[in-house]
Structures are given as C-alpha cells and as structure tokens.
Amino acid sequence: MGSSGQVSLKEIRKALDDCAPGAVVELKLHHYWVTYSGKTFRGLPSGKHGKTNPEIESGVVKKMSRFLGVLKCMQAKLSI
C-alpha cells in the first residue's frame, strides 16, 4: 500500500500501544492530537464521518511517527 493508502485510527491506536506506550490520543475540533515523550503531533485529521474511527492518509501517519520518534516500529506494524 505504501504511503498513498489509508490507515484507520483504530489501527493507529493499536500500533501506538506497542511503539509508543502511554501515548495520549485526544480528539480536538479538527484533529486528533497524539502526545508522546513530550511531543505533540497536532495534525491527524479527525475526518468528516463520525470521527470515531476515521481513515487517515498513511503519509500523515508516517509524518506523525517520524515526529514522535517511532517511525521504524510503526512501519513494522502499519503500511506506511
């Protein structure tokens, strides 16, 4: 799938449990914020439909994972 596909928030949460234990995912007005190890990625789109489990562009998940310093682990869990 590479970075052109999509990943569900549920899949992201599951991968974060392994790669960034203790990471906090918070729903804001337009985004989910993910905080881990003193850094907050503020750019996961919350989606327009329901917001409980949005599909998120895998490239954004890759940027988030790199920002939080857990890219290799997340790539082993997700197609990003």
Added chain:
Amino acid sequence: MKLPLLFGRSELVEGDGFLARVHVSGRALLTEEEGRFWVEGVTPGGFAASGATSAEALTHFCEEYNAVLFDIAADAPSFEDFEAEVQRFFNDTSEEVLGEWKQAVEEVRSGTVNQANWLKKQSADSPVSMVVKPIGNPSASHNLVGETALAA
C-alpha cells in the same frame, strides 16, 4: 526533491471571549514522495499536508495550520491559555526534521537545486518566531499579507 521553506502568516483567531492576532515566521519542508507533494511543519512542527502539486500541498498546509490554531482556540478558556498553547505548538520541533531542513538549505546554497525558480529566496538564517497579541482595537494597520520563500 526537498525544498527548505520559510513561511509567514498572520491570522486573526476568535476564541471564547477573545480575539487574537497570531503572527508566525516559521520553517517548513516541501518534499516529493511517490509522486505526491508534502509540506511538513518544521518550526512549528507536528503537522503536515499533501497535494497533487507543490502549490496544492502548500495550500493544504496553510489550511492545516489554521485548523490547528482553531483547535487550540476551541480549548482555550482565556487569551492567556490560548497564547501559552500556541507557544507550546511553536516550540514542538523534531530535531530529525529540522536536520533535514538544514541539509536541504545546504543543497540550495550549493546551487544544485533547480526546482524552485517559482520561489523568491530569503536567508535561511532569518529569525523564526510566533507572536500572539490580543486585539482590543481592530485596525487595518494590523493586516499583513502572508508569503512563502525558499530558505537559502
């Protein structure tokens, strides 16, 4: 392709009970990955946007930046809380991404980058900042036009 960008934006943001002007002089990194263009925040970091063209990615990046400010405003009970969270946002930088931005600046300075003729050049050593001011007396003199430049 990796282009180091400097961007300036001046936004008017409404919160519950306050109106604020947010002026940023920041850094971003424009890349092309698997045929898609990405603009990633460097300073402030922690957000990114993509597009089919570099112009589309830049447009989406500016929209995402505004949306993050609106997220912050929606949660801020006061101007002071809004200002403090905006500063946290500005200070959230990834050293890895900043390193890539600096490496891209060196490539621009070496003269090997030729995909950026559409951007004006600005010194990569330009100061970065994010200033939040309460707006008590609206004035046309506060309006500023945003711009994007190639960091060189």
